[in-house]
Amino acid sequence: MSADAPSHFIRNLVSRDVAAGKHGGLVVTRFPPEPNGYLHIGHAKSICLNFGIAKDFGGVCHLRFDDTNPAKEELAYVRAIQEDIHWLGFEWDSLRHASDYFEVFYQCARKLIEDGKAYVCDLNAEQVREYRGTLTSPGRASPWRERSSEENLDLFTRMREGEFDDGRRTLRAKIDMASPNINLRDPAIYRIRKISHQNTGNAWPIYPMYDYAHCISDAVEGITHSLCTLEFEDHRPLYDWYLDQLNLRSHPELSASLTDPQVSRPEQTEFSRLNLDYTVMSKRKLVELVQKELVEGWDDPRMPTLSAMRRRGFTPESIRMLCDRVGVTKQVNVIDFGVLEGCVREDLDKRAQRRMAVLDPLPVTIENLDEGYTADIEVSNHPQQPELGTRTLRHGRKIYIERTDFEEVPPKGFKRLIPEGNVRLRHIGIVHCVGVDKDDTGRVTGLRVTLYKPEDAPKVKGTIHWVSAEHGQRAQVRLYDRLFSVANPDSGEGSYIDHLNPNSCQVIDAAWVEPAAADGVAETRFQFERIGYFVADRREHEPGKPVFNRVVSLRDSWAKR
């Protein structure tokens, strides 16, 4: 186990199992996404947990697509999911699909029927609902519950042959219609769906249900620790019931269709999912945001999906740091958005090279420099990390500074430029403001300053950034903010959509950046000094047409006042 791996109840449990020689001392986990949407930050927690546990105990972790419902699943999603996992920094030991085991599921179902543990039910969906009872009252037995094994086998075979229409019949487990756990009231095992499957085409007119397929998939892959989220706690008795009835290890014929099954008796353990405030995490809602075009797609930088966070400029390290930081427990939790922001700031502060950019340019003329004057300044790319090298900063008589760095009537404590005041221009030196130019409306249109000789320069409190008017490049900069304007968009009255933050994306078309920023390749991250961390947009940034996304602002104890 790696030394810095945070300890938590699942790690402790696995550790005890290994020490006790359970599962032959093996650790095999899996990350089992359904390919019906993009992965989000919540999945990252599960990915870090499953791959992390395997790695730390010398085990393996599979990526398994839980593709048992072709009505909702698409190949495009399976590709995106693989890309996101790789980007996050993980590699699966083998790639699986639940659909690889369709024949095993089928053989297992026949055994259940032969053993009198499953039956074909002719009730329709609505009738099943009526027979199921309620949370506080028991259900009633289906009229088809006592069919003979022979009849069930015949009917199930014909279901598999495609003889019946969609929804006409189901195969159900025969457990207990009076169970206080609704999952045990004769749950469906197979339903009829004549839909083409992205992996198996039209080979199957029937598809297995999650509870049934998942535990068998785990067992047949040799999974030792099946980790999932809290909402499956109630399903664990069913998970165990199927595996106990089937006893796959004593019945190798059931998995004979597989070349090298490593049959285990897995155990499910549940943990709480990751929730972040100011966003939504349910796949249904994320799909809705995309389909209703409330965002610009799955990778819109405001989305909590991994591909969006990548585009926004988050690093894989920062996301893994968040997962470490929030821990693994069974407590329902909502993490402050600020924790995520803190993680990227910490990571990017360490590694992002510094550049200068001006978002709202105010022209400044340095009057005691000649027309055509040019200076080259060699500056460090990172104040604390000289190994990140240097670059040359060029400027002449005219530069741009940030409009907010000048105030005619400064508030108390203002450390930047004021009329007749002094300020340091980062890397250039100290200047004195000698003139303020305005238009008819009184708006400041430019400043005139003079540069002190280093030996004559007075002490100043403030340093401001700038970009050379002659050498800088125009850039588009997008300032992103949280997608929703309330901490919990799901609570309270109305739809979560009513709480979308109208100011979640501000596009600045006429920002200025120094050449050494504009020239970076897409996905290069910089700190624009005194502003924040930015990334060259993965899709739209190109040399000569720079486009930057703000990952996160710098902490600003001045703005906070």
Add this chain to the structure above:
RNA sequence: UGGGACGUCGCCAAGUUGGUAAGGCACAGGGUUUUGAUCCCUGCAUUCCCAGGUUCGAGUCCUGGCGUCCCAGCCA
């Protein structure tokens, strides 16, 4: 008394067989600083959902309450 789970600082979260409340984030002060950034110090739960009980001693054990979340798809 439908079933399942969870309740330790504003948000997370450690708390081994009962021995006298880790840490992170946030926040508040102070220092360094050619980024009002970073970094560095300091402070931040006499108290563990509540009430009883056992004990020399309880967040940890017992009893009884209270609160929150999940479950009635032929979704996962």
